[in-house]
Amino acid sequence: MDHAVVYRRDGEFCAWPYTMGFWETASGEFVANFMSLDADYSDPAKISHDQLGERGGRGSRLVTMRSADRGRTWGDPAFDVYARPTPAAEGSPRDLSQWGPFDFLDRDVLVGNSSIDFGKPESRSFVRVSTDAGHSWTPPVELPLDGLHSLSAINSALVRPDGRCLLFLTLISEDGWNRRPVVYAGTDDGTEFHFLSFITPKQDPFASAEGDWKSTYRFGGHRWFYPRAVMLPSGRILCTLRSQRDPTGVMWTELFASDDGGLTWQFLSRVNDYGAPGSLVAMADGRLVVVYGYRLKPYGIRAVVSEDEGRSWGPEIIVRDDGGSWDLGYPNAFEVEPGRIGAIYYFNSRDDAVQANGGVRHIARSSFVAE
Numbered sequence: 313m314d315h316a317v318v319y320r321r322d323g324e325f326c327a328w329p330y331t332m333g334f335w336e337t338a339s340g341e342f343v344a345n346f347m348s349l350d351a352d353y354s355d356p357a358k359i360s361h362d363q364l365g366e367r368g369g370r371g372s373r374l375v376t377m378r379s380a381d382r383g384r385t386w387g388d389p390a391f392d393v394y395a396r397p398t399p400a401a402e403g404s405p406r407d408l409s410q411w412g413p414f415d416f417l418d419r420d421v422l423v424g425n426s427s428i429d430f431g432k433p434e435s436r437s438f439v440r441v442s443t444d445a446g447h448s449w450t451p452p453v454e455l456p457l458d459g460l461h462s463l464s465a466i467n468s469a470l471v472r473p474d475g476r477c478l479l480f481l482t483l484i485s486e487d488g489w490n491r492r493p494v495v496y497a498g499t500d501d502g503t504e505f506h507f508l509s510f511i512t513p514k515q516d517p518f519a520s521a522e523g524d525w526k527s528t529y530r531f532g533g534h535r536w537f538y539p540r541a542v543m544l545p546s547g548r549i550l551c552t553l554r555s556q557r558d559p560t561g562v563m564w565t566e567l568f569a570s571d572d573g574g575l576t577w578q579f580l581s582r583v584n585d586y587g588a589p590g591s592l593v594a595m596a597d598g599r600l601v602v603v604y605g606y607r608l609k610p611y612g613i614r615a616v617v618s619e620d621e622g623r624s625w626g627p628e629i630i631v632r633d634d635g636g637s638w639d640l641g642y643p644n645a646f647e648v649e650p651g652r653i654g655a656i657y658y659f660n661s662r663d664d665a666v667q668a669n670g671g672v673r674h675i676a677r678s679s680f681v682a683e
Contacts, residue, residue, distance in 0.1 A: 313680050315632060318386045318656060319377065320674035322666060325351035325364055327658040327673055330589050330642035331538070332374065333394060333426075333467035334656075337445040338419035342379040344386075344644060344656055345394055345467070346675055347372060356668040361639050362530060376446070383646055383654040383677060397428055397438035397452040404454075408441060411450045413501035416471040420445040425465040425479050426452070431529050431537070433488045437465035437481055439505055455479075455496060458507040461486055463494075468540045470549065470574075478574050479505055480539035480551065488529045490521070493539035493553060495574045511551060511568050511577045512536045520555060533557045536566070538589045541574075545594075549574055550622055552602065554588035560638045561607045565590035567622050580622055587614055591645035593653060601682050603631070603655045605641015610634075611670075613643065613657060617682050631655070631678050636662040637670025654679040 319326060325348070332345035350371030352358045376390045400406075408414070414421055422442040429435040438452035455463055460483050468480040477498040482491050493511040498504065516522075516535050525532035538554040549570040556563035565583040570576060583590055587604035594600055600618040602625075612633035616625040643657035656677045664671025 313631060313678060315676060315678045318675040318677050319346075319375065319389060320672060321348075322353065322672055323350060325349045325359065325673045326375070326675050327639075328642045329644050329656055329658060329675065330591060331466040333424050334644035335422045335446060336419070336646070337422070339380075339445075340382070341445065342383055342646065343422070343446040344377050344379070346375055346658065348375050351673070353666050353668040353672060359668040359670075362528060382648045383656060383679070384648065386677070393447070394424065394449060395452065397426055397454075399428065399436070400454040405451070406453065408439070408450060408453055408503040409501075411441065412503035414441055414443070414503070415475065416477045416498070416502055417475045422446050423469040423471075423477055423479070424449065424467050425455070425469060425481070426467055427463070427465045430464045430466070431482075431484060431488075431491075433462055433484050433486050435462045435464040435484055437463035439479065441502070455481075455505055460494070460507065464537075466538055466540070468538075470541045470543060472543070472573055473547075476500075476573075477502060477505075478508065478541070480541055482537045482539065489525065489532060489534070491534050491537040493536055493551070497574070509575055509577065511539060512553070520557070523557070531559055540589070540592070542592045542594050544621060545598075546621075547571070548621070550580070550592060550600075551577070552583070552590045552592050554590075556588065559607075562586065563588040563607065565602060565604060569622070581624065583625055584614075584616055584628065587641075589642060591643045591655065593645045593647055595647055595653075595682065596650050599682065601645065601653050603643045603645040603653065605643065605657065606633075607638035607641065611636070611638055611640060611662075613641065613655065613659075613678060615645075615653065615680070615682070629680065629682070631680055634662055635670070636660045636664060636667065639670050639673060648679050651681055652679055653682050
């Protein structure tokens, strides 16, 4: 195991790289986004995951960092290169035609999709494109609802071999308590995106998300959200989904599969007992690895390996178990070199001299041999 701090400032709460954007460019460079919020660690009551995330952008910034050596080291941060979306104003562009067409098979053409009011019934999603490996982006353009009630997004996209770009989004029900992942597909020129398919059934047959929840939507029980997909050499698409009873600990990762380019989907496996969201890596040797935050004691980062394309999973690998509280995880994972997996995530340490419901939330990275 190898661990290092990527970004830390003692007056900031840094978090959620999994949902903020992660890309690999044509040169093999990694581009990673995460959120940083001003935070006062002298008062533990002010270090609240939910409270800080609901401040409406005050004292927050989106940080972008790059690695040219497969995640071993990371360069200087850039701030707010990737602008946060705002509600579409009258007369604003309804598609990306004035910046396109786009060749999504060009690895320096990156796609981002994010939301306002994520996880709420009024949520809307936006898409943007970079044609220069993430150094600049088009303005965010609102996606059409295509008859859906809402759309939430977490910067999750996949390009098929035929060049069509798929976006992985989540529909939030009108009452806010049910979530259903959906796929949108780009048009031939990549300047518009429209509904393609649902990933999961309309109703959860196991009722895993049912309950008497009196918390916010974010901290209630939900199944099937945060969709993210990887295409295998066989052409099969695998999509990880997060499920939870309690986001401070009781959460897990499920895997769905499509063999027709994302048109239809079926449940494949439950990846783990506890831990989500899970970041899936297809290794060069054909094995799969999922890395995830572990929010039950001992808090930390864990991983599992599959040798049969995700149908079953091996014993849990404890990447680290020195977390100071449940408030960690959201990794983006990658293969550093054959057989070695890397991940960048947010973390807080039980050994930190500063303690406020855990240590200072910062961005860290680890690498380990997948065995």
